[in-house]
Amino acid sequence: MKAGLKKKIVKEIKVDISKCTGCRSCEMACSAFHAVPKYSSLNPSKARIRVYMDEIRDIYVPIRAGGYTQAECNGRNLYIINGKEYSECAFCPASCPSRDYFKEPSSGLPLKCDMCEDEPPLSEPMCVEACKFDALTYVEREETVAMEGTPLTEKQVELKAAYESLVKTHGRKKLMDVFSQLSKR
Amino acid sequence: MRYGETGVNLEIDLSRGSVEKVETDPRLTELFLGGQGTAAKTLWDRVPPEVEPFSPDNLLIFTAGILHSTPVPGANRVAVNTFSPQTNLMSHSLMGGFFGPEMKHAGYDQIIIRGKAQKLVYLYINNDKVEIRDASHLQGKGTTETGDVLKKELKDDKVQVAAIGLAGENRVYMASIDHGHSSAARGVGVIMGDKRLKAIAIRGTKDINIAHPAELFEASMKLHRQIADSDGCGDWMAYDEDDSFHHNHFAWGNARTRRKNFWSKELEERWRNIKYDNMDRQTSCYNCPKNCRNVIKMPGKKRFGYKCYGKDTYHMAAFKELDFSYDILGIAQEYGLDSYSTPQVMAFAIELYEAGILTDKDMPGLPADSGDRFYYLMEKIVRREGIGDILADGVSHAAIRIGNGAEAYDHNTTKKFEQLPIKLGKVNLAYFLMIATGEKMSITQIEGSFPQDPMRTMEERQKFVDNWTSPPDDKFKDYFLNWEKRDVMSNQAFCEIVDWNEAMHYIDDATGLCGFVSSFRGQFGGDVAYNIHNIPALIEGATGIEMDKEKLWEVFQRNRTLVRAINVRRGLRRKDERPPEDHWAVRDEEKEQQLLSEYYEFKGWNEDGIPTLDMLDKLGLGYVGEDLLERGILTDNDTISAKETSAAIDKV
Numbered sequence: 001m002k003a004g005l006k007k008k009i010v011k012e013i014k015v016d017i018s019k020c021t022g023c024r025s026c027e028m029a030c031s032a033f034h035a036v037p038k039y040s041s042l043n044p045s046k047a048r049i050r051v052y053m054d055e056i057r058d059i060y061v062p063i064r065a066g067g068y069t070q071a072e073c074n075g076r077n078l079y080i081i082n083g084k085e086y087s088e089c090a091f092c093p094a095s096c097p098s099r100d101y102f103k104e105p106s107s108g109l110p111l112k113c114d115m116c117e118d119e120p121p122l123s124e125p126m127c128v129e130a131c132k133f134d135a136l137t138y139v140e141r142e143e144t145v146a147m148e149g150t151p152l153t154e155k156q157v158e159l160k161a162a163y164e165s166l167v168k169t170h171g172r173k174k175l176m177d178v179f180s181q182l183s184k185r
Numbered sequence: 186m187r188y189g190e191t192g193v194n195l196e197i198d199l200s201r202g203s204v205e206k207v208e209t210d211p212r213l214t215e216l217f218l219g220g221q222g223t224a225a226k227t228l229w230d231r232v233p234p235e236v237e238p239f240s241p242d243n244l245l246i247f248t249a250g251i252l253h254s255t256p257v258p259g260a261n262r263v264a265v266n267t268f269s270p271q272t273n274l275m276s277h278s279l280m281g282g283f284f285g286p287e288m289k290h291a292g293y294d295q296i297i298i299r300g301k302a303q304k305l306v307y308l309y310i311n312n313d314k315v316e317i318r319d320a321s322h323l324q325g326k327g328t329t330e331t332g333d334v335l336k337k338e339l340k341d342d343k344v345q346v347a348a349i350g351l352a353g354e355n356r357v358y359m360a361s362i363d364h365g366h367s368s369a370a371r372g373v374g375v376i377m378g379d380k381r382l383k384a385i386a387i388r389g390t391k392d393i394n395i396a397h398p399a400e401l402f403e404a405s406m407k408l409h410r411q412i413a414d415s416d417g418c419g420d421w422m423a424y425d426e427d428d429s430f431h432h433n434h435f436a437w438g439n440a441r442t443r444r445k446n447f448w449s450k451e452l453e454e455r456w457r458n459i460k461y462d463n464m465d466r467q468t469s470c471y472n473c474p475k476n477c478r479n480v481i482k483m484p485g486k487k488r489f490g491y492k493c494y495g496k497d498t499y500h501m502a503a504f505k506e507l508d509f510s511y512d513i514l515g516i517a518q519e520y521g522l523d524s525y526s527t528p529q530v531m532a533f534a535i536e537l538y539e540a541g542i543l544t545d546k547d548m549p550g551l552p553a554d555s556g557d558r559f560y561y562l563m564e565k566i567v568r569r570e571g572i573g574d575i576l577a578d579g580v581s582h583a584a585i586r587i588g589n590g591a592e593a594y595d596h597n598t599t600k601k602f603e604q605l606p607i608k609l610g611k612v613n614l615a616y617f618l619m620i621a622t623g624e625k626m627s628i629t630q631i632e633g634s635f636p637q638d639p640m641r642t643m644e645e646r647q648k649f650v651d652n653w654t655s656p657p658d659d660k661f662k663d664y665f666l667n668w669e670k671r672d673v674m675s676n677q678a679f680c681e682i683v684d685w686n687e688a689m690h691y692i693d694d695a696t697g698l699c700g701f702v703s704s705f706r707g708q709f710g711g712d713v714a715y716n717i718h719n720i721p722a723l724i725e726g727a728t729g730i731e732m733d734k735e736k737l738w739e740v741f742q743r744n745r746t747l748v749r750a751i752n753v754r755r756g757l758r759r760k761d762e763r764p765p766e767d768h769w770a771v772r773d774e775e776k777e778q779q780l781l782s783e784y785y786e787f788k789g790w791n792e793d794g795i796p797t798l799d800m801l802d803k804l805g806l807g808y809v810g811e812d813l814l815e816r817g818i819l820t821d822n823d824t825i826s827a828k829e830t831s832a833a834i835d836k837v
Contacts, residue, residue, distance in 0.1 A: 021476040023469030024283070025258070025409065032256055032395075032402055039398035042254050043290060045343070045390035053342055055365045056333050056488060058465040058480065100341065105390035129406065132413035132474035 006147050011115050012139040013064060013128060019135040020060035024051050029130035033116055045105050048113040049127045052090040059084060062127075062136060065102035066093025068110035068161045070168060073098070110161050114154050188396035189251055189727035190214055195293040195315065197308060199380055200241050200300030204315045209294065215730050216805060218695035219251035221277055222744040223295060224266040228275060229747060229809065234754045238270040238376065239356075245376050247296040247347070247385070249285040250697015254393040255727040256405035258412055259702040259714070261285055261471040264694055269372035271358040271579045272601050274752045276376070277625045277694070280347065281470040282367035284387070285697055287345040291389025302381035305354070307335070310387040320383040325351055327487070327519025328363035335386045344388045350521030351567045353378035357577040359526045359566075363518060366478055366490025367470065370523035371602070371626050396729030404723065408714055412474050417712025418702045419475030422493050423467055426457045431494055437501045439532035440597035440606030440765075456507045463511065470699065477701055487515035492701075494605075495524050501606070502528035503555045513559060520567045525627070526579065526603040531562045533580050533594055534572065542591050547572045579603065597765045600757070602626045604765060611672050612769040617777050618683045618784050620764035622794070624748050624757075625690065633705040634689050634713075635661065635682045639668040655707050655716035657685055657734070676780050680787040691741040692720060743804040746789070746796050750809045753818060759785075759794045795819060 027044035034048065035041045044050075048065040073096070076088040095102035095110035102111045116125040123129075124138035152160065166175055196205040217223045224246045236242045245267045252260035263285030269276040288296065291310050298308075307320040323331050332346035345364065352360035353374035360374030395401055412418045422428060429448035436443055463483050467476035468490060478490040491514060499517070500510040517524060535558055537543040538551065545551065548571075552558055565573025575583045580603055584595035597604050599620055605628055615635070616628070623631040634655060640646045643666070650662045664678045674682075689704035693715075700706065703715035721732040749757075762781065766772075782792060789800030798819060801810035813819040 018466070021467060021469040023471065023473050023476070025472050025474065028256060028472045029406075032398075035392075035398070037398060039256070039395060039402035041392035041394050041398075042256060043390065043392045045290065046392075055468070055480075055490075056329055058482070058488060060466075060468075130409060132409060133476065 004147050005144050008143050008145045010141045010143045012141060013115075013125065014137045014139055015062055016135050016137075017061050019133045020051065020062055021133050021135070022051055022053050022055070022060045023133075025130040025132070026062055026127035026136060027051065029126040033126040043105075046111065047127075048102065048111045050101055057084060059086060059090065060135075061086070061090045062131075063091060063093055063101075064113045064127075065095060065111045067095065067112050067157075068165065069094045069096045070164070072096060109165055112158065112161065114158075117154055186394055187211065188394045188729045189255060189724075190219065191289055191292050191294050191391075191393070193293055194295040194297060195310070197296065197298045197315075197317070198300045199298060199302040199306065199317065199382060202302075202317055204317070206293075206313075214251065214728065216740070217744060217747075218724070218740055219253075219294060220248050220262075220264040220695040220697055221266060221691070221748070222695040222740065224248045224264055225275070225744060225747045225751060227295070227297060228266060228268070229751050232268065234756075236268070238268040238273065239379050241300045241380075243268050243299075243376060243379075245298040245373065245380060245382070247284070247288065247298075249288045249294050250695065251724060252696045252698060252727055253285040254289040255395060255723075256402050256472070257698075257723050257727065258405060258409045259418075259470075259473045259475070259699045260697045261473065262693070262697050262699050263288065263369075264697075265362060265369045265373045267373055267376040268755075269358075270356075270375060271372050271582065272626070273755055274600065274624065274757060275748060275755075276372035277630070277748075278362070278369040278371045278373045279694065279700075280362065280364050280367050280369035281699060282364045283345045283471045284347050284364045284367075286471050287343075287387050287389050289389065289393055290391050291387050292391050296385070298380060298382065301379065305381050305383050307348075307384040307386060308382065309339070310385065310389075311339075312389055312391060323348075323383045324354070326383075327351075328361075328521045329365060329487070329489075330519060331384050332365060335384060339386060339388070341388055344386050346384055346386045348384035348521070349374045349377050349382075350519055352521045352577075354383070355567060355569045355577070357522070357566060357569065358579045358582070359523045359530060359577070361521050361523045363521050366468065366480065366518075368518070368523070370525060374521055374523075395727055397726040401723065401726030404726065409474050412702055412714045415712050415714065417710040418706060418714050420477035420493050420701050421709070423477045423479055426453050426460070428456075428497065431497045432501070434607070434609075435494075435497075435501065436606040436608045437504055439502070439536045439594065440529060440604075440608065441532075441536070443608060459507050459511065473699065473702070475701065481511055481514070483511050483515065486512065487519055489515040489518045491524075498524050498528045499559065502532040503559050505556050509556050509559075513556075513563070516560075517563065520563070522563070522567065525605070527563075527566070528559070529597065529603045529606065530566070530576050530580055530583070531559050533583070534562055534576055536594050537587065537591055540590075540594070542587065542589050542594075543572065596767055599764055600626065600761050604628065604768075608767060609769050611771045612773060612777065613671050614674070614676075614679050614777070614780055615682050615686075616768075617764060618679060618780065619686065620768065621762040621781060622683075622784065623687070624752055625694075629700075629705060630690055631683075631687050632708060633700065634686045634707040636665065636708050636711070638671060639665075649711055653711045654718070655711065655713055657688075657717045657738070661685065676783050677787075679780060680784045683784065684787065687745065688717070688738065688741040691744050692717070692737060695740065695744060696720065696724065739804065742789075743806065746800060746804055747806060747809065749790065749794070750796055750801070750806070750813065753795050754813065754816065757794070759792070762794060791819075 026049045027047035030047035031043045032039045052061040079086045128136045128138045194207045248264045262279040265278040305320040309316045328348045328350045331348035347364040356378045362369040362374045432447045465480045468478045469476045480490045482488040581601040584591040619631045693704045707713040721737045725732040798810040
């Protein structure tokens with residue numbers, strides 16, 4: 001391998017929207033897995049996957065929480081696929097200000113899929129295991145990528161998102177004041 | 186902290202415009218579990234028999250099952266209960282989809298609606314926020330159309346909507362409450378309409394706590410796999426194109442004509458094409474690994490979903506073919522009409538017309554074609570226009586109002602409710618008992634665990650029995666092994682089989698499990714996911730309530746007996762417990778009545794079908810007995826109870 005390059009495992013969930021039946025078992029399983037303690041409560045609105053559903057127009061799209069974004073998008077696309085109209089929102093994984101998706105319902109903090117990282121690791125993420133129609137399938141693929149600085153761990157990414165959201169709500173200065181006060185205790 | 190339930194009921198009074206949240210007594214959960222069980226308790230306590238169904242004091246109750254919003258797959262049918270103007274008895278209805286689980290995530294096990302609004306309203310529930318809102322913009326709108334408008338208005342595709350259509354608004358007795366492509370039939374839409382409640386839109390984002398998290402989740406994921414892989418679960422008619430079962434064996438028209446050789450390979454091929462040319466996909470209810478609902482979109486028509494026999498009722502009543510049902514179902518769904526009873530009412534009207542009892546004066550401009558006549562009648566019924574106003578009360582009431590011999594054409598009702606159109610040869614005594622005594626009003630809501638028919642050879646039977654895990658007791662295996670002729674079995678065996686069949690429905694309707702993975706499905710193939718052996722651990726895992734087979738069986742007996750008491754208090758007696766006289770060509774009145782007496786005794790009911798004081802006491806329903814005594818429905822002499830009947834499970 002060339003210097004400055006490295007191998008990386010890319011984890012992917014393949015979504016076949018023609019196979020989705022709208023059962024939302026993926027949401028159920030995701031919310032149970034991420035409950036603390038594990039499986040102790042159920043709440044699809046805390047799931048990091050969400051079936052975008054419109055029974056009347058026959059639209060079923062499972063979307064996975066991608067991450068937090070501060071800004072609303074300034075214009076959206078409408079996609080026409082096989083005669084059916086999908087808003088861009090139906091595919092977008094963002095936890096964003098323009099909608100309620102992928103936010104912890106009580107705190108408003110963003111939710112993000114972590115592919116069910118666990119010790120020992122699961123053979124596939126919970127949502128995939130719960131999907132009995134193969135609308136969701138799990139794929140691991142090896143990719144060669146350029147080396148960068150030390151990447152953030154999943155936990156750090158999560159903390160960073162929480163931090164940014166708190167900054168947004170309260171302002172950086174106020175937040176730092178509280179932190180420094182708390183750390184003095 | 187409450188586990189597996191919210192512990193809160195939502196009380197709405199539409200007359201006063203008030204909203205209240207009431208904490209419930211956890212002991213009641215242990216006694217009645219949820220669903221129809223807790224609804225029956227509420228109706229017993231709060232709706233005395235003097236209350237007419239159209240009184241503001243009648244309640245319309247939506248109750249989630251105790252297993253809703255847990256990881257247990259296939260638990261999603263919400264129970265809808267009230268008193269029906271058609272039967273004057275308790276209406277019981279179930280609706281799959283997402284509504285029940287959403288209720289619990291919003292924080293409510295039960296929504297209890299009393300009173301009547303001044304004008305059309307809808308209820309908006311978003312967790313703790315509950316509002317009675319004006320619905321004038323929804324007046325006359327279709328059921329799924331209403332859901333669509335509300336989802337857009339509320340800007341949330343996860344809002345779950347249950348709505349009535351024009352039929353409910355106009356208090357048509359066959360009106361259903363619809364939630365997407367799921368439907369609650371059998372006499373509830375009419376009361377929602379009477380209360381001037383167009384829809385309930387509900388959204389919930391709260392946790393449901395699980396008592397034994399890891400155990401329940403693991404068991405649930407295993408059940409997911411098992412149900413997905415099993416041919417013995419789900420509605421096989423969603424996949425199997427051979428529907429000779431209904432077409433050759435059920436009666437067409439006004440439950441009148443058998444067409445024993447109707448089905449053919451050529452027909453099957455043609456209908457398969459109609460289906461797949463117009464089917465978008467098969468869809469599921471919440472957290473279920475089966476996709477039983479066929480979603481159809483005919484060119485230029487509204488999209489609709491159906492299950493099982495729902496695709497046959499209209500064309501069989503009109504002597505048409507599948508394309509006719511596909512054309513009319515989308516419209517009927519938007520009007521919010523029950524697809525089981527409505528086609529029978531229309532076929533009944535057409536028979537009366539052909540017999541000269543109804544004339545062109547009653548039905549001006551009636552088209553010549555039977556299919557066109559159905560559209561004509563549907564429009565009249567949902568608007569209560571002309572003859573439609575009479576027909577909208579269902580076959581029995583319409584027959585009485587029309588008179589002039591029309592009563593003779595009301596030949597397929599029991600307790601004034603339209604039964605499935607089945608006309609057979611020799612009486613099947615298990616079915617006699619089920620149709621006579623069932624209080625969920627349809628045979629589909631009581632049959633289901635024990636197979637419908639014997640198998641020919643001992644070898645086949647043995648093989649079936651070897652893989653059969655659901656019977657509560659091995660004696661059911663013996664009954665099946667020794668069963669040669671459909672109508673020959675001991676009375677004791679008939680009683681026990683019917684009791685087991687009924688037990689599973691009462692358990693499902695309290696837990697919220699769907700009959701297609703449980704109570705209804707075992708009769709076809711035996712390999713059903715849920716049974717009296719594995720449900721107790723799931724309830725315990727979700728709620729922490731100690732539960733075993735005996736205790737769950739007692740919940741069934743309690744719920745069942747309470748429903749009986751509710752209806753007895755409103756006048757139900759033995760004389761009403763008669764299947765349609767022509768359900769079988771060959772009857773044996775003496776034998777049937779002897780069996781009915783034995784069954785009553787087995788159930789702990791007296792000769793008139795009224796629960797005895799002993800039985801009521803045994804189930805912790807002493808207060809029910811006292812009330813029946815006070816009203817003179819029972820007397821002190823009525824203590825003679827059944828022999829020791831722990832029903833199908835004697836000390837196992």
